[in-house]
Amino acid sequence: MGIHRPPVVMPDMKRRRASTGEKIETIMNLARRLPLTRQILADQLANATPTQMEFVEEWMNAELESRERSKRSRLLKQAGFPADKELDGYDWTPIRFPVDYGRQRIESLEFISGHEDLVLFEPPGTGKTHLAIALGRNACRRGMPVRYHTAASLVMRLLRAQTDNRLDRELAMIGRTPLLIIDELGYVPIDEEGSRLLFQVVTNAYETQSIIYTTNIEFSGWGRIFGDPNMAAAIIDRTVHHGRMIRFEGESWRKTHALMQ
Numbered sequence: 001m002g003i004h005r006p007p008v009v010m011p012d013m014k015r016r017r018a019s020t021g022e023k024i025e026t027i028m029n030l031a032r033r034l035p036l037t038r039q040i041l042a043d044q045l046a047n048a049t050p051t052q053m054e055f056v057e058e059w060m061n062a063e064l065e066s067r068e069r070s071k072r073s074r075l076l077k078q079a080g081f082p083a084d085k086e087l088d089g090y091d092w093t094p095i096r097f098p099v100d101y102g103r104q105r106i107e108s109l110e111f112i113s114g115h116e117d118l119v120l121f122e123p124p125g126t127g128k129t130h131l132a133i134a135l136g137r138n139a140c141r142r143g144m145p146v147r148y149h150t151a152a153s154l155v156m157r158l159l160r161a162q163t164d165n166r167l168d169r170e171l172a173m174i175g176r177t178p179l180l181i182i183d184e185l186g187y188v189p190i191d192e193e194g195s196r197l198l199f200q201v202v203t204n205a206y207e208t209q210s211i212i213y214t215t216n217i218e219f220s221g222w223g224r225i226f227g228d229p230n231m232a233a234a235i236i237d238r239t240v241h242h243g244r245m246i247r248f249e250g251e252s253w254r255k256t257h258a259l260m261q
Contacts (some may be wrong), residue, residue, distance in 0.1 A: 020242035022250045045162035068143075084206055085133040094126050096247040106131075106246075109139055112179050112210045117243035120214045124246035128214040131180050132154045135212065139179050148173060148181040151225075154201070162197065179210050186217035195226040200237060206238045213239070 043051060057237060092103055103110070120128040136146040147159065161170035174180065180201070190198065205211055218238050223229040 006091035024033060063181060069082070071143060075143070075145055076137060077214070079136060079140055079146040081136060082131050082148070083133060084131045086137065087131075087134045090134060091127065092128065094122075094249050095131075096249055098244055100247075101244050106135065107138075109135065109142065109144075111244070114211055115207050115242060117210060117239050118212045119239060119243060119245045120248065121218065121245055122211065123216055128248055129183055132183060132212045132214050134182050135180050135259060136179060144178045145176070146179045146181065147177045148183065150183045150187075150190040151185040151190065151198070155190055155198055158197040158201070159194060167197075171200065171204060175204050175209065177209065179212065180205060181212045181214075183214045185213050185215040186221070189226060190227065192227055193233060195228060199226065199231050202235050202238060207242065211239075 037151075045056070048056070087107065097103065106118070118132075122128070133148065136148055139146050153224060158167065158170060161167045202211065216226060217238075222232040222236060224233070226232045
């Protein structure tokens with residue numbers, strides 16, 4: 001049985017490996033310290049070989065793809081979605097669309113660029129929240145900031161901001177979001193001050209942002225939600241002007257799939 005001996009590494013090969021490792025470390029340190037300057041890059045590319053240009057192009061594409069992945073991940077985290085709902089496998093059959101507005105229009109997310117609102121209406125458990133979250137997650141993947149709140153949690157957030165003397169800052173942050181999702185509108189009563197703050201959010205969003213509402217209360221009952229018919233009428237007026245009512249029909253998905261029958 002022969003004796004196993006490690007491969008012989010010539011001294012110059014060791015030196016080349018050490019030199020390569022040192023060079024990589026030097027380049028990495030420079031990258032951390034020095035953002036790219038376009039003119040300097042142009043000067044270097046003027047004397048680069050085709051192989052060097054190909055390497056730089058691959059490097060930059062990889063960097064851009066990495067930044068896009070990081071951005072999408074950050075937006076999804078910042079949105080505050082309560083669950084990972086997606087459109088893949090989503091059951092569209094309970095939905096009754098307006099005559100001139102269908103599934104493709106919603107999935108395209110063109111309503112966000114048009115600053116239009118969606119009101120997802122009908123009984124609990126018919127898929128409204130699932131659709132709202134799935135659309136929001138797709139918007140994040142396309143690089144658009146989104147904020148998800150239940151109506152109750154949004155009101156509580158605004159009330160805390162008001163108590164802490166930072167309401168203007170909170171409203172400004174909400175106003176920078178292209179898409180705002182207000183889930184479960186009408187599920188929990190809102191007091192007068194909370195209604196006033198929510199009204200301010202909706203008013204600020206008019207023609208500058210898109211809002212997706214999910215609710216089980218028709219417009220005629222929004223006066224009970226806000227405790228003020230005039231305030232409700234003003235919100236409805238803005239929502240109807242640039243909005244669509246998407247109706248859901250059928251029984252609750254949770255009820256039909258419940259263990260307790």
